[in-house]
Amino acid sequence: MLLKGTRVVEWAEGLSAPFTARLLADLGADVVKIERPGGDPLRQKGPFWPGHTGADASALFGYVNAGKRSVTLDLDREPGRLAEFLSGAAILVESQPAATWDQRNLSIAALQARYPALVILSLTPFGRSGPLRNAPATDFTLQHRAAFAYNMARPVDEPEARGPLAGADHEGPLAVGVAGALAAVWGLLVAAGGAGPHIDLASHDFYAHIAFEGLADWSNGERAFSRRRVKREGTEAAGGLTWILPCADAGWVMVSPREQHQWDRWIELLGNPAWAADAAFCGTRVERRRNWFELQAAMTEWSSYQSAEEVTRRAQAVSVACFPISTPDALLRNAQLQHRQFFDRLVSPSGMEATVPGLPIHLQTTSHGALPHARTLRSPSLEPV
Amino acid sequence: MDTIVTGSGHQHAAQLPLSGLRVLDFSWIIAGPLTTKMLGAMGAEIIKVESSKRAEHAARGGSYPLLNNNKRSVTIDITHPGGQDLLHRLVRISDVVVENFSAKVLTKYRLGYPMLREIRPDLIYVSASGVGRTGPQKDALAYGTLLQAYSGRAGLIGAPNLKLEAMGILPIWTDPVTAMWEALAILAAVHHRRQTGDGAYLDLSMLEGTVALLPEALLRHSLDIGGNGPGGNDDGESAPGGCFRCDGPDSWLAIAVRTDAEWAGLCAVMKRPDLVAAHPTAASRHEARQALDALVADWADTQNAEAAEHWLLEAGVPAARTRSFAGVMEDEQLAARGLFPVMPDGRRTVALPWQDSTGWRGRLDPAPGLGDSNDYVLGELLGLGQAERDALAAEGVIG
Numbered sequence: 001m002l003l004k005g006t007r008v009v010e011w012a013e014g015l016s017a018p019f020t021a022r023l024l025a026d027l028g029a030d031v032v033k034i035e036r037p038g039g040d041p042l043r044q045k046g047p048f049w050p051g052h053t054g055a056d057a058s059a060l061f062g063y064v065n066a067g068k069r070s071v072t073l074d075l076d077r078e079p080g081r082l083a084e085f086l087s088g089a090a091i092l093v094e095s096q097p098a099a100t101w102d103q104r105n106l107s108i109a110a111l112q113a114r115y116p117a118l119v120i121l122s123l124t125p126f127g128r129s130g131p132l133r134n135a136p137a138t139d140f141t142l143q144h145r146a147a148f149a150y151n152m153a154r155p156v157d158e159p160e161a162r163g164p165l166a167g168a169d170h171e172g173p174l175a176v177g178v179a180g181a182l183a184a185v186w187g188l189l190v191a192a193g194g195a196g197p198h199i200d201l202a203s204h205d206f207y208a209h210i211a212f213e214g215l216a217d218w219s220n221g222e223r224a225f226s227r228r229r230v231k232r233e234g235t236e237a238a239g240g241l242t243w244i245l246p247c248a249d250a251g252w253v254m255v256s257p258r259e260q261h262q263w264d265r266w267i268e269l270l271g272n273p274a275w276a277a278d279a280a281f282c283g284t285r286v287e288r289r290r291n292w293f294e295l296q297a298a299m300t301e302w303s304s305y306q307s308a309e310e311v312t313r314r315a316q317a318v319s320v321a322c323f324p325i326s327t328p329d330a331l332l333r334n335a336q337l338q339h340r341q342f343f344d345r346l347v348s349p350s351g352m353e354a355t356v357p358g359l360p361i362h363l364q365t366t367s368h369g370a371l372p373h374a375r376t377l378r379s380p381s382l383e384p385v
Numbered sequence: 386m387d388t389i390v391t392g393s394g395h396q397h398a399a400q401l402p403l404s405g406l407r408v409l410d411f412s413w414i415i416a417g418p419l420t421t422k423m424l425g426a427m428g429a430e431i432i433k434v435e436s437s438k439r440a441e442h443a444a445r446g447g448s449y450p451l452l453n454n455n456k457r458s459v460t461i462d463i464t465h466p467g468g469q470d471l472l473h474r475l476v477r478i479s480d481v482v483v484e485n486f487s488a489k490v491l492t493k494y495r496l497g498y499p500m501l502r503e504i505r506p507d508l509i510y511v512s513a514s515g516v517g518r519t520g521p522q523k524d525a526l527a528y529g530t531l532l533q534a535y536s537g538r539a540g541l542i543g544a545p546n547l548k549l550e551a552m553g554i555l556p557i558w559t560d561p562v563t564a565m566w567e568a569l570a571i572l573a574a575v576h577h578r579r580q581t582g583d584g585a586y587l588d589l590s591m592l593e594g595t596v597a598l599l600p601e602a603l604l605r606h607s608l609d610i611g612g613n614g615p616g617g618n619d620d621g622e623s624a625p626g627g628c629f630r631c632d633g634p635d636s637w638l639a640i641a642v643r644t645d646a647e648w649a650g651l652c653a654v655m656k657r658p659d660l661v662a663a664h665p666t667a668a669s670r671h672e673a674r675q676a677l678d679a680l681v682a683d684w685a686d687t688q689n690a691e692a693a694e695h696w697l698l699e700a701g702v703p704a705a706r707t708r709s710f711a712g713v714m715e716d717e718q719l720a721a722r723g724l725f726p727v728m729p730d731g732r733r734t735v736a737l738p739w740q741d742s743t744g745w746r747g748r749l750d751p752a753p754g755l756g757d758s759n760d761y762v763l764g765e766l767l768g769l770g771q772a773e774r775d776a777l778a779a780e781g782v783i784g
Contacts, residue, residue: 027573059604128742141704144707144708145706146713163618169601178598199740202739205740209561213448215734218714321525325537339519340520340590366584366585369583
């Protein structure tokens, strides 16, 4: 496919950098993962395939490393093998602490001297420069450090009772992995000119990068950031014109009739209730924002007798933006995702199958190449030394 | 190597591998603009198609200056057949089209891929939409905040509640994540085109780009093994670990202890060396997690978060004081890495998420004024004389 003929060597562990290499494999690259004796520590982390034990038991490892080949190298004993392995490679993806390089007498500069066109992507918590470059961190602590966790629980009525929160699932480190793949392909385009760059991607930088809404506020002079809700400020999102409505069967929807023409159709769908005619209550966006919470209660009288799917269907039928808050089970059954063959099947060493997310992009080239969907994926087994 | 000087300083031509690539950018709000900003940072010429008739284009406040560096702005009315003709002429000399229109607008205004491909066969056409351009919901109206609910991530962060509190509806997530996927796909397609001459059509679903990062919840439900996995205040790997209340208003400290060394470090900072041997392994700490978390919470409650962070990092324990954006701007690490460079107008913007070994983080020119490249695009590129442009302006096709 797009990266056909590109050889990638991964000397990395955990989630972010291995996900980068996985995405390069998804795009057609040939990826070899170098593992230490005993394997990537992610092999020891669940969720595990039911009934499986040992180095190939982690389903999460399987998702992050599907489509690669694995080799086990004891670089403690034979550090020179790393350079040998890079012969013919276009990209090295690495996430090793500086001490790991130093202790083995390995250096990025030496690799660059030997392979001038090689793209080297270092993906580390704080990056390869700056006073904290060797400081300890996890994605959880970095999300707190970079304002992401602060913003995740903002605004709230009682900040002291509602602490900051990190992201869902593994979305943080995996998003960093997407940025890593983006940086690596930039490197590939640069290397076409002859010299491969050394790319230094810090997870910390990534989390701060996506907090640019804060930079907009900061640029406009805001310095006293607070998580406390200013009364009547609504949700802040979309100027407070986004509502959450409880539905029948314990479901929920979010709806955002933010433009006047959308609001008019929404009110008609609700059967033109008497409250909607009160201009002081909801005549314009100003009143709707001010009475956000009371409006929500009024709309709930309509939504609470219907399922979230039904509310969504009826709202979208009149071009009002509305979606349910999905549960994982609902996602697995989602007709839109199924129609687009979004899900892949991940197969365990013993043939057990799980449904996992696939690529979010449908791509077709003018010579009829396409990105694959609804794939059957396998993850590399750990080979003995 | 050639050195190119721009608003943000010096760079080598090699760092701008998209030089000579022309991108026609119809996108607006966040995901598309962030994508094309990044392409511009790598050297592409971005022509942003706007209209002075649309209030949202004329208003350039909020995040606009941060998301629209490295672009030229041309004002062409896409709803006018004459404007569409001009755009078709621009497509003929462009390499990439980026759009996030609704499906209806695309066909109505003659800007869909089938038509543009006829004009420019090796075009890379990139469509980013809420749930994708195919499927039963392809016409659904979507916003990033709603997709954060639809993707399931909101429910993995916090329980749905009537005040939308602490469920990750803010901050924006789906939009910048979409931009990473979108820019990745475009660069890969450019690489492929340079190898083969092929054009490509890309249909990116913002919903799918968000769900793709939630594998554990889906794995657990698909395999029926219970639980949702990590999210919110549970990182799924630390014991003790979490976000702990410290002394002072809204003051919090995140701690993640996974290894024996980190545990010993935490115990030393808490002045509780006795605890090390009482819980010597990760397995034993996971078993006692609730009690250990309570112990850390008791300790943290009287601590100054800044000092505690300092001593924990010194002791090798992953820890961070929860910062607001004001704290981010004071962060010495981010400052050293130049993530938020100062533009010639004195305002800060955000650079590429990575740097190279010289510290370079992308070309960064200030965001354009509305229509400030009309002369370049209409005159230089399309060769329209002043009289023709005056006539088009009088008809309302441009401007």
